[in-house]
Amino acid sequence: MMDKAELEARLSAYVGTTTGPPVAAPDAVNEAMIRHWCEALGDRLPVYTDADTARQSVHGGIVAPPTMLQAWILRGFSMASPSDEDKDAQVEVGRLLAAAGYPSVVATNCEQEYLRYLRPGDRIFAETVFEAISGQKATALGTGYFIDTRTTFRDERGESVGWMTFRILRFKPNQVPQAASPAPSTSQKPRRLRPPLGHDNRWWWEGIEAGEIRIQRCKRCATLRHPPRPMCGTCQSIEWDWIVSQGAGSVYSHVVMHHPPVPGYDLPLCVALIELDEGTRLVANVIGCPPSQVRIGMRVQARIEPADDELRLPFFYPAAT
C-alpha cells in the first residue's frame, strides 16, 4: 500500500483540475420530468405544472423547480445507459483512496445557488472542478479525506444558470468499541448494564429479586448505611443485618440523561438521588412522569419492576397525593 505522503501528493495533483469534459444533460428541460419531480416531492405550486396559471404568473409560462438543477444532468439508470465512468476523475480519486485503505464514502455538505429559472427547452451542461482535498482528518466515522467539488451549470448559450458545491468524505471506518456497539442483531432488546456482584452487595440485589429495597443496619449501633460497606464506620462492627425500606421518599437531586446513547437505556432518562424516609439515599430512575416534571423535593414511591427480561430494579413513581 502506498504511504501517506505519496497518497497526499497524488491527491493534491487533482486540486484545480476538472473531473472530466463538460457533461450534457441527456434531456432538455421538459414538462414530463418536472411533473414527476413535483409529484414525488409533493410540490403543488401550479407554476410548475399548470400551463394556464403559469402563463398568467410573473414567469409567463411553466418553469422548472430551481432545486431540480442537478437532476437535469444526472446519469440515467445505470444498467441502461452507457458507462462513462472511466472519463470521470472523481471515480479515479475514489479508486485511489480505496486502494490506499479508505474504502467508505459519505456525502457531508452540499450548497447550490440558482441564477435563473429553467424553462422547458433549455439544454443544460455541467462542468465540475476539484476545489479542495483536505489533509488527513479524524472524524467520528473514521479517518479520511474531504473532497470538495464545484459544479457550474450552463445553458446552450454558455451562460451560467447556477452552481453547486459538494463535499464528500472518503474514509477508513472506525472500529466500533465493543461496549458502545448495539447488541447483536437478534430481536432481543439491548439490556442495561448488569451490576457487578460481590460479597459486599450481592445480598442487596437478592433483596431486589425478592421485591425488597434493603437498607444495611449495624447490629451493634443500629446505624443505617447505603451504599453498603463491610464494616460500620461509626462503631467498626462487622456484624450487620438489614431493614426493608417502605420505598417512600423524596427527590434530593436529579439529572436527565441525553447523551451519549447507551444501548439498553431509553433517553431522555431521569436518574435521581432519592432520600428515603428511613434516612438513607439511593440512586434510581424516576419514571411515571416526563423527566422535565421531576423536581427536587418531589414525593416519590418505589416499585420493583423488570427493567428487561432478567433484571429487576427499583423504579420511583410520583407519589399519589
Added chain:
Amino acid sequence: MNVQPLQDAAAIVGIGQTEFSKNSGRSELQLAAEAVRAALADAGIEPKEVDGLTTFTMDTNDEIEVARSVGIGDLTFFARTPYGGGAAIGVILHAAMAVASGVANCVVVYRAFNERSGRRYSTGVSEPLVTADAIHWSWYMPFGLLTPASWVAMYSQRYMHEYGCTGRDLAQVAVSTRKHAVHNPNAFFYGRALTVEEHQASRWIAEPLRLFDCCQESDGGCAQVIVPARRARAMKAKGALIRGVAQAAGRDQENMTSFYRPSISYLPEMDLVAKQTYAMAGLAPPDIGAAILYDAFTPVVLWQLESWGFCSRGEAKDFVRDGNLELGGALPCNTHGGQLSEAYIHGMNGVNEGVRLIRGTSVNQPKKNEHVLVTAGVGVPTSGMILGQL
C-alpha cells in the same frame, strides 16, 4: 509554630507538552516520552540526571518504559496517585516530598493519553472485575448514571437549586475560558469565541449540563521537572517555587459520587486541600494573583472558588459575573483556556500554564503573578498547590 518542611522546598523548573489533538496518531508511551523530553529540555537537564518519576494510577505508561524511552537511567523513586484528575497536583506533592527528603534529586512528573482517539471517559463505566471499585459503580450503572458529566450533574442540580444558580451563570465560566483560548494557538478553540447565547443554545448532555459545560476530550501529554529549591535558584531556566501543596479525601468520600453526605453542594475534600495549602504557604485568598481551577465541567469552577475562599458559599454565581475570571478581573482564571477550551489533559496542561504565569510567559499574562493557585480534579480525592516566585 507549625513546622512546614515542604514549604518552599521544591520548585518546578521545566515544563513540556505535546500538541493537543483529537487523534495523536501515535502511542500513549510516545506522547509521554515526548512530553518528558520537552520538559527536560525546558529545564536544561539531561535525562541521565533524572532519578524519580511520578504519574497517575490511570496512566498506562509504566515508569520503566518511559525511563527506557527517554534515556533516564537509575531510578530511586517512583509513586503513583489515584483518582483520575484528582491526582494532578498529588503527583507534584509526591515529587516535592521526594526531592525535599533527599530520596531523589530530580523527579519528572508526566501524564499522557489518547483519551479522545482511544478509550474515552465520556463513554461511561463498564467494569468487568468485581473489585471494591466495581461494586461502587454497581449503584449507578444499572440506572444509567454512567458518565463523568452525569455524576457532576447530580451535584450541580442540587447546588443550583440551593443557591439560585442558573445555566447562564455556568455560561459565564465557559465564556471566560473561551476568551482566553482565542489567543492560545495550542487551544482547540483558538480564535473561536463563545457567547452566553451560544452556550444556552447548545444541546443537553446530562441536564442541567449542556455541551459547552463540558471539557474537550483530548489526546496529548504533559510533564514537569521538579528539583530542590536551592538547586532551582542556581539554574538558568526560571523556576516556579512550590509555596504550598496538599492532597485530601473528605469524610464519606466516593469516587465521583459522594451523594450521601449531609450536603452535596460543596467539596469537603477541596476545602481541606485549601486549608492545608494556605497554611503551608502562609498565604490567604487576597495573595493569589491568578488561578488555574480544574474545569472538566463549568460548575466545578464555582465550587472551587468557594472552597478556596474567593467568595462565600453559594456566592460564586455572583463572583463570576462582570468578567471576574478574565484578565483584569478580580481573579484571572484558566488563562490558557482551561480544559473547557484548551484541552483536557487531566489537569496537567493547567500545571504547565501555572508555571508560565509565574514566569510571565502566558499568552494571557495578568500583571499580578506573585502567587498562582493550581488545583486538581473535582468530585474525587483531590489536590492543589500555590506556586510563587523563586
